[in-house]
Amino acid sequence: MTEKQTIKSTIQADTWNRKNVVSVSQFTESAIDALFELTDRLKAMGRFQLRQWNPLSGYVLSNLFFEASTRSRISFASAFQYLGGSVDNTVGVVFSSISKGESLSDTIRVVQGYVDVIVLRHFAVGSARIAADNSTTPIINAGDGIGEHPTQALLDLYTIYNETKRLSDLTIAVVGDLQHGRTVHSLVHLMRLYTNIHIVAIAPNDLQLPADSVHTLQVSGIRVTQTDDFKVGIATADVIYMTRLQRERFQSESDYEQFEQLYILNRALTESVCKPDVVIMHPLPRTSEINPDVDALKQAAYFRQTDNGLYVRMALFLLVLLSPSELRNHLNTV
Numbered sequence: 001m002t003e004k005q006t007i008k009s010t011i012q013a014d015t016w017n018r019k020n021v022v023s024v025s026q027f028t029e030s031a032i033d034a035l036f037e038l039t040d041r042l043k044a045m046g047r048f049q050l051r052q053w054n055p056l057s058g059y060v061l062s063n064l065f066f067e068a069s070t071r072s073r074i075s076f077a078s079a080f081q082y083l084g085g086s087v088d089n090t091v092g093v094v095f096s097s098i099s100k101g102e103s104l105s106d107t108i109r110v111v112q113g114y115v116d117v118i119v120l121r122h123f124a125v126g127s128a129r130i131a132a133d134n135s136t137t138p139i140i141n142a143g144d145g146i147g148e149h150p151t152q153a154l155l156d157l158y159t160i161y162n163e164t165k166r167l168s169d170l171t172i173a174v175v176g177d178l179q180h181g182r183t184v185h186s187l188v189h190l191m192r193l194y195t196n197i198h199i200v201a202i203a204p205n206d207l208q209l210p211a212d213s214v215h216t217l218q219v220s221g222i223r224v225t226q227t228d229d230f231k232v233g234i235a236t237a238d239v240i241y242m243t244r245l246q247r248e249r250f251q252s253e254s255d256y257e258q259f260e261q262l263y264i265l266n267r268a269l270t271e272s273v274c275k276p277d278v279v280i281m282h283p284l285p286r287t288s289e290i291n292p293d294v295d296a297l298k299q300a301a302y303f304r305q306t307d308n309g310l311y312v313r314m315a316l317f318l319l320v321l322l323s324p325s326e327l328r329n330h331l332n333t334v
Contacts, residue, residue, distance in 0.1 A: 015321035054084030079313035112137035153186035155309040176243035202233035266291035
C-alpha cells in the first residue's frame with residue numbers, strides 16, 4: 001500500500017470532522033491512529049513544502065488565551081499559519097471583554113460568528129465544556145485550569161510512540177506537581193487506551209495524583225504506584241515525564257518553596273540510576289527540575305516533544321476543519 005493510499009484509508013471515518021476537542025476521554029485508539037498517521041505525513045513534508053500547500057487558505061482561527069502561555073499559543077498559531085490559515089490572538093483577560101464583566105459563554109457566542117475554529121485556554125476547570133456548549137464552531141481545549149490539556153496529551157503520546165516505538169508495555173514515571181498538573185492528568189488518562197501500562201506517580205503526598213484519578217486508572221486496568229522516592233521511582237521507568245511546580249497554583253510562596261527543590265534530574269542521576277534507553281520528557285516550561293546538563297543526552301526528548309506539537313496540531317486542525325473527502329483531495333496534490 002502506498003503512503004497516499006494509507007492516508008486515504010485512515011480518514012474514511014468521520015471521527016474528527018467538526019468535533020470539539022475538550023477531553024481525552026473522547027478519544028479512541030482508531031482516531032488517534034488516524035491523527036498520528038497524518039502527523040507522520042506532515043512531518044515528512046516538512047515546513048518548506050507545507051508553506052506551498054495552503055489547505056486552510058481562507059480559514060480563520062481565534063486563539064483565546066485567558067491564561068499565560070508562550071509555547072502552546074505559538075504552537076497553535078504557527079500550525080494554523082503553516083497550513084495557510086489566518087490567526088487572531090487574544091492574550092490575557094485584560095485585553096478581552098471578560099475584563100468588562102462579560103461571561104465566557106457570551107464571549108464564545110460572539111466570537112464563533114467570526115471564525116472557523118476557537119482554541120481556548122482559560123483559568124477555570126470546565127471552561128472548555130462551557131465554550132463547547134455555546135458554540136457551533138469547533139472548540140479546542142488548550143488548558144482549563146488544573147483540569148485537562150488534551151492536545152498536549154496527544155503530542156506527548158505521539159512523542160512516546162516515536163521514541164519507544166510502542167504504546168503498550170510501558171512504565172511511565174510522572175514526577176512533580178501531580179495534583180495541579182493538567183498535562184499529567186490528560187496523559188495518564190489517555191494511557192487507558194493501551195495495555196500493560198504502569199504509572200509511577202512520584203510526588204510528596206500533598207501533590208500526589210487526585211484519588212479519583214488513581215481509582216479511575218486502576219479500574220481501567222492500569223497499575224499505579226505512588227511514591228515520594230525519586231530515585232526508586234525513576235529506576236525502572238521507560239519514560240520519565242518531569243513537570244514543574246506550578247507556583248501560580250499555590251496559596252502562598254512558602255507553600256511553593258517547601259517543594260521547589262524536591263525532585264531534580266541531572267546527568268549524573270540519569271546515567272547512574274535510569275535505564276540507558278529511558279525517554280525523558282517535559283511539557284515545558286521548566287524551572288529547576290531538569291538540569292541543563294541533561295539536554296545533550298540522547299534520552300532527552302523534551303525539545304523533540306515540542307517540535308512534535310506543531311505537526312500534531314496541524315493534523316488536528318486538518319481533521320477537524322476538513323471533511324474526509326476534502327482532506328483526501330488536498331493530500332493528493334502533494
